[in-house]
Amino acid sequence: MEISEYDFLAKFAANLFESKYSLIASFDRNEIYFNVSYGIPKNQTLGLVSLSSQVLELTKDIVIIEDFTKDQSVINFQKAKVDFKLTFFIGIPFFHEDGSLLGIISVLDNCSKEVSSKQIELFRELSERVKMLLCEKNASVSLQTNELILFKNTPSEKSLSVFGTEQAINEIKKMEKSLRISEDAFRENFDNAAIGMALLDETGRWLKVNKRVCDILGYSESEFMNLTFQDITHPEDLNADLTYLKELISDKRKFYQMEKRYFRKNGNIVYVILAVSVVKNEDGKVINFISQIVDITEQKLVEDKLKQALAKNQAILDASTLVSIISTDTDGMISGFNRGAEKMLGYDSEELVGKHTPKILHIDSEIEEKAKLLSKEYNRTFVGFEIFTHYANIEKPITLEWTYKRKDGSTFPVLLSVTVVKQNDQIVGYLGIAVDITEQKKAEAEIQSLLDITKEQNHRLKNFTNIVSHNLSSHSFGISGMMEILQNSFPEYFQNEMMQLLFGATENLKRTIEDLTAVIKVNLTQENYEFVDLVRIIQKNVESLSFQIIESKLKIEINFPNQLLVRGIPAYLDSIVLNLITNAIKYKSNDRNSYLKISSFIKEKMIAIQFEDNGQGIDLKKHGDKLFGMYKTFHENKEARGVGLFISKNQIETMGGKIEVESTVGVGTKFTVFLPYE
Numbered sequence: 001m002e003i004s005e006y007d008f009l010a011k012f013a014a015n016l017f018e019s020k021y022s023l024i025a026s027f028d029r030n031e032i033y034f035n036v037s038y039g040i041p042k043n044q045t046l047g048l049v050s051l052s053s054q055v056l057e058l059t060k061d062i063v064i065i066e067d068f069t070k071d072q073s074v075i076n077f078q079k080a081k082v083d084f085k086l087t088f089f090i091g092i093p094f095f096h097e098d099g100s101l102l103g104i105i106s107v108l109d110n111c112s113k114e115v116s117s118k119q120i121e122l123f124r125e126l127s128e129r130v131k132m133l134l135c136e137k138n139a140s141v142s143l144q145t146n147e148l149i150l151f152k153n154t155p156s157e158k159s160l161s162v163f164g165t166e167q168a169i170n171e172i173k174k175m176e177k178s179l180r181i182s183e184d185a186f187r188e189n190f191d192n193a194a195i196g197m198a199l200l201d202e203t204g205r206w207l208k209v210n211k212r213v214c215d216i217l218g219y220s221e222s223e224f225m226n227l228t229f230q231d232i233t234h235p236e237d238l239n240a241d242l243t244y245l246k247e248l249i250s251d252k253r254k255f256y257q258m259e260k261r262y263f264r265k266n267g268n269i270v271y272v273i274l275a276v277s278v279v280k281n282e283d284g285k286v287i288n289f290i291s292q293i294v295d296i297t298e299q300k301l302v303e304d305k306l307k308q309a310l311a312k313n314q315a316i317l318d319a320s321t322l323v324s325i326i327s328t329d330t331d332g333m334i335s336g337f338n339r340g341a342e343k344m345l346g347y348d349s350e351e352l353v354g355k356h357t358p359k360i361l362h363i364d365s366e367i368e369e370k371a372k373l374l375s376k377e378y379n380r381t382f383v384g385f386e387i388f389t390h391y392a393n394i395e396k397p398i399t400l401e402w403t404y405k406r407k408d409g410s411t412f413p414v415l416l417s418v419t420v421v422k423q424n425d426q427i428v429g430y431l432g433i434a435v436d437i438t439e440q441k442k443a444e445a446e447i448q449s450l451l452d453i454t455k456e457q458n459h460r461l462k463n464f465t466n467i468v469s470h471n472l473s474s475h476s477f478g479i480s481g482m483m484e485i486l487q488n489s490f491p492e493y494f495q496n497e498m499m500q501l502l503f504g505a506t507e508n509l510k511r512t513i514e515d516l517t518a519v520i521k522v523n524l525t526q527e528n529y530e531f532v533d534l535v536r537i538i539q540k541n542v543e544s545l546s547f548q549i550i551e552s553k554l555k556i557e558i559n560f561p562n563q564l565l566v567r568g569i570p571a572y573l574d575s576i577v578l579n580l581i582t583n584a585i586k587y588k589s590n591d592r593n594s595y596l597k598i599s600s601f602i603k604e605k606m607i608a609i610q611f612e613d614n615g616q617g618i619d620l621k622k623h624g625d626k627l628f629g630m631y632k633t634f635h636e637n638k639e640a641r642g643v644g645l646f647i648s649k650n651q652i653e654t655m656g657g658k659i660e661v662e663s664t665v666g667v668g669t670k671f672t673v674f675l676p677y678e
């Protein structure tokens with residue numbers, strides 16, 4: 001590997017912490033034989049390497065010193081003589097298999113820093129690459145061909161010398177190099193494997209585990225060293241595991257694989273696929289077992305949920321005795337026939353499953369009619385099973401009315417919904433769900449008959465009321481007109497008290513007929529609904545009543561958006577607004593400055609229009625139940641007739657709304673009209 005990659009990694013490490021200095025150093029028997037630095041003058045590199053190795057060699061792991069001057073744990077280290085005040089330090093050491101220092105990477109600066117968990121994670125990943133490079137470099141160091149003596153320490157720490165020819169010793173060194181490379185490759189694959197890997201002795205004690213095993217079972221590497229696999233194996237799986245292990249030792253097997261359960265450190269059960277092989281020496285004695293562990297817990301949980309779902313679905317299918325549920329394959333062959341279908345159609349499932357398509361349940365003429373409708377809608381020919389499944393295939397589920405034919409030949413109407421059954425986004429079948437609507441059809445016929453009768457009666461009532469209203473109005477206006485002519489021609493007659501009473505009764509009759517005519521129009525209206533802008537209606541009525549408003553000194557405040565649309569009858573809305581504004585004028589208080597506030601808000605998909613005044617008010621405890629009654633008045637006002645609120649309430653309810661009132665005598669009244677918004 002070119003040294004330029006070390007330079008890049010050193011620079012990357014410094015930039016990661018926004019620091020000025022970093023270094024990478026490698027050691028051989030405590031001697032520095034390679035180093036790279038970033039930002040550090042050459043005359044200071046050796047001192048900083050020495051300091052870094054002192055701090056890191058004793059820790060065996062990452063060291064983070066955010067402020068060197070305040071960290072008491074490093075106060076005794078001999079500081080390097082550098083041209084800046086060393087304040088920040090972070091570093092990671094690397095070690096040979098024998099525990100001696102292989103190398104270090106460190107980052108330094110003259111100001112304190114706060115280190116994030118993300119920076120630490122990236123620094124560890126970077127250090128793994130540095131370690132790999134150092135190992136490769138160490139393995140590729142050229143052998144000295146002129147070295148004829150090998151030195152090695154024996155277990156008693158005595159020096160052992162091996163003499164040989166230059167060629168023989170070089171061959172030994174090449175073999176050692178190949179072995180070391182092979183061991184390094186195994187160690188790299190072992191530690192970084194995507195699956196769990198472990199070495200165990202013949203008693204089942206864990207000798208070495210990789211990180212993935214720790215992740216799967218929740219124990220640290222040091223905790224594993226005090227356990228056997230028997231300690232954390234589910235009791236129900238232990239005998240099978242031990243049996244396979246004995247067969248492996250006795251050479252009855254080369255390896256074995258099984259599904260088993262472990263207990264995590266937190267007590268949860270972990271499902272795994274375990275594969276085990278054995279390593280033996282030349283004498284056939286077990287050196288260790290190699291275990292490979294794949295976590296399948298999530299897969300098992302999904303399988304269990306699927307089994308539960310299938311069991312529930314089957315229970316639902318069996319329990320649905322009032323609904324016909326029929327499943328088919330993609331060709332239409334019936335594959336499922338629930339109890340509801342058996343009860344509804346008179347067949348046993350064995351008579352139809354795998355033998356017939358749903359066509360046996362339908363009337364041929366109706367199938368042909370549905371095919372014609374589909375062909376007309378999509379401008380192509382429809383035949384066979386596609387007539388039933390087309391809408392489901394295009395993901396446009398529609399519930400259609402069909403006629404089912406029982407085993408005995410009798411027929412009945414159903415509502416049928418067909419949906420697709422998919423697996424891995426591929427259609428593998430269909431599900432037809434049908435409900436018997438015989439009783440519903442009977443009820444619909446009865447309701448339609450009642451509606452027809454009601455419609456006819458309403459038509460007759462409307463004609464009758466129109467005739468009565470018209471004739472009464474004609475006679476009333478005729479009598480009133482004659483009384484006016486008589487009064488103008490013979491005014492002296494009206495000095496008589498009886499004539500005055502007769503004239504008053506005539507006028508009252510005329511007004512009563514007008515009021516009744518207005519009520520009839522509300523209850524029998526045939527006007528069309530349309531979207532109406534309430535703002536324009538309010539503004540129009542305020543303008544038309546401007547003279548009365550000015551004369552009564554009533555201040556009107558309107559708090560509305562620029563436009564407020566409701567669906568209603570324009571004439572009704574105009575009448576309602578006019579009536580509520582004139583009421584505020586009629587019943588204003590003479591003791592204070594009068595106002596009327598008109599505002600709006602939205603409540604539960606209804607538009608509320610509020611008319612709030614500070615007028616005389618109404619005693620709702622006394623008159624609340626009569627407030628909207630016809631000819632009900634509650635103030636000494638000569639113009640009050642007791643018809644306006646009655647008609648307004650009927651108009652509001654005709655449009656699907658409602659009216660509410662809040663009032664206090666001497667304080668004022670608030671009418672709130674609710675009208676459909678959506």
